Amino acid sequence: AQTVTQSQPEMSVQEAETVTLSCTYDTSESDYYLFWYKQPPSRQMILVIRQEAYKQQNATENRFSVNFQKAAKSFSLKISDSQLGDAAMYFCAYLTSGTYKYIFGTGTRLKVLA
Amino acid sequence: DGGITQSPKYLFRKEGQNVTLSCEQNLNHDAMYWYRQDPGQGLRLIYYSQIVNDFQKGDIAEGYSVSREKKESFPLTVTSAQKNPTAFYLCASSPMRLAGSYNEQFFGPGTRLTVL
Numbered sequence: 001a002q003t004v005t006q007s008q009p010e011m012s013v014q015e016a017e018t019v020t021l022s023c024t025y026d027t028s029e030s031d032y033y034l035f036w037y038k039q040p041p042s043r044q045m046i047l048v049i050r051q052e053a054y055k056q057q058n059a060t061e062n063r064f065s066v067n068f069q070k071a072a073k074s075f076s077l078k079i080s081d082s083q084l085g086d087a088a089m090y091f092c093a094y095l096t097s098g099t100y101k102y103i104f105g106t107g108t109r110l111k112v113l114a
Numbered sequence: 115d116g117g118i119t120q121s122p123k124y125l126f127r128k129e130g131q132n133v134t135l136s137c138e139q140n141l142n143h144d145a146m147y148w149y150r151q152d153p154g155q156g157l158r159l160i161y162y163s164q165i166v167n168d169f170q171k172g173d174i175a176e177g178y179s180v181s182r183e184k185k186e187s188f189p190l191t192v193t194s195a196q197k198n199p200t201a202f203y204l205c206a207s208s209p210m211r212l213a214g215s216y217n218e219q220f221f222g223p224g225t226r227l228t229v230l
Contacts, residue, residue: 006156009154033217035218035219037221042223043202043223043224044221044223044224045204045206045219045221046221047218047219047220050218091156091157093219095217097217100145100162100164100208101159101162101172102147102159102219104149104156104157104158105156106154106155106156107156
């Protein structure tokens with residue numbers, strides 16, 4: 001069975017600095033998708049970024065980028081120029097292609113210090 | 115606007131009573147999901163449905179039941195058999211699996227259930 005591990009329960013970053021959140025996963029599949037979701041204090045889950053496993057190029061969305069290492073089964077999220085609004089829980093998620101069951105990590109709480 | 119609605123935002127029930135949480139989507143998505151969120155445990159899948167009149171158990175289905183009579187609706191009933199029902203419940207939906215599609219999930223705002 002697939003698993004997703006986020007080993008950092010909590011992280012802190014100074015405003016305007018860069019922070020990297022870690023995510024590792026375990027799967028025997030070759031075709032899958034990976035996601036990072038943000039859950040702010042409102043608790044509304046918002047998609048931050050997504051990556052298809054067959055794409056070698058790392059996904060980027062403005063200040064958010066990923067470091068996707070398929071062989072190492074690692075999918076870290078880098079937030080550049082951190083802003084106070086980035087403070088939230090961040091969840092890493094996995095989906096095997098062709099299926100409907102998503103697997104979520106336990107989350108990392110990010111604090112942004114002014 | 116297209117989206118997912120969950121009602122109510124806060125729900126209180128007495129121990130031993132069944133309670134139904136509502137989830138409606140107008141995104142024309144085929145699949146719908148229910149997750150339970152507890153502190154430190156992330157999102158745990160309760161049930162999911164790929165098509166109308168069909169659904170599958172997730173990882174923590176005991177004490178819960180669902181129905182999928184309409185594509186737009188996927189209500190969750192928390193029964194008295196659920197030993198620790200106080201939690202935050204999230205409903206989500208996703209489109210049909212298509213080659214090249216992003217397959218992301220869209221989430222509702224959640225319902226906080228407290229059993230007294």
